[in-house]
Amino acid sequence: NAGVTQTPKFQVLKTGQSMTLQCAQDMNHNSMYWYRQDPGMGLRLIYYSASEGTTDKGEVPNGYNVSRLNKREFSLRLESAAPSQTSVYFCASRAIEAFFGQGTRLTVV
Amino acid sequence: AQKITQTQPGMFVQEKEAVTLDCTYDTSDPSYGLFWYKQPSSGEMIFLIYQGSYDQQNATEGRYSLNFQKARKSANLVISASQLGDSAMYFCAMREGAAGTYKYIFGTGTRLKVLA
Numbered sequence: 001n002a003g004v005t006q007t008p009k010f011q012v013l014k015t016g017q018s019m020t021l022q023c024a025q026d027m028n029h030n031s032m033y034w035y036r037q038d039p040g041m042g043l044r045l046i047y048y049s050a051s052e053g054t055t056d057k058g059e060v061p062n063g064y065n066v067s068r069l070n071k072r073e074f075s076l077r078l079e080s081a082a083p084s085q086t087s088v089y090f091c092a093s094r095a096i097e098a099f100f101g102q103g104t105r106l107t108v109v
Numbered sequence: 110a111q112k113i114t115q116t117q118p119g120m121f122v123q124e125k126e127a128v129t130l131d132c133t134y135d136t137s138d139p140s141y142g143l144f145w146y147k148q149p150s151s152g153e154m155i156f157l158i159y160q161g162s163y164d165q166q167n168a169t170e171g172r173y174s175l176n177f178q179k180a181r182k183s184a185n186l187v188i189s190a191s192q193l194g195d196s197a198m199y200f201c202a203m204r205e206g207a208a209g210t211y212k213y214i215f216g217t218g219t220r221l222k223v224l225a
Binding site: 045094 | 146153156159200211213
């Protein structure tokens with residue numbers, strides 16, 4: 001019973017580098033979400049996917065792209081990382097309550 | 110305007126006592142859901158309790174209860190008989206939208222410290 005799995009758990013990038021955060025869930029949920037968590041700001045929604053094949057912008061989508069590869073997987077891509085994207089990233093999926101991954105701590109230097 | 114407001118950045122409570130964490134929300138949707146999550150220092154987000162906007166009774170889950178006052182738009186979390194392991198960050202969240210287009214909005218959190 002893995003739930004929601006995120007990789008990697010930690011990452012350091014240089015400004016301008018690109019990377020993809022991976023997320024997979026094994027609970028057959030339709031909806032999946034990417035959030036970022038910054039001190040004093042709670043969790044802010046970056047993008048979400050209501051179902052396979054659909055994605056929508058959340059509150060803070062700039063600088064990110066997403067792909068809903070299939071029902072299980074929802075990836076978040078940073079094309080050109082900026083220091084302002086240093087954050088902890090959470091992927092979530094759900095039926096009623098959200099199931100969260102363990103988070104990815106990303107530092108952009 | 111803030112949709113979810115948690116006005117207590119930090120709270121202390123003595124072990125074995127009860128504590129209330131405040132949450133107010135703002136929405137014009139008639140159908141919504143309210144949630145509380147716990148985030149310990151290890152970083153994971155743990156679901157605690159859910160209250161639907163049409164639920165007549167306050168939700169309870171073990172030592173957690175949600176004091177839902179719809180007219181006041183408040184959804185306070187009550188933790189009874191606090192334990193040292195309850196020390197964590199607590200987030201209130203609201204689900205808006207129709208099925209298939211749900212979005213979660215989170216408050217800024219309350220850090221709870223349980224004292225021995």
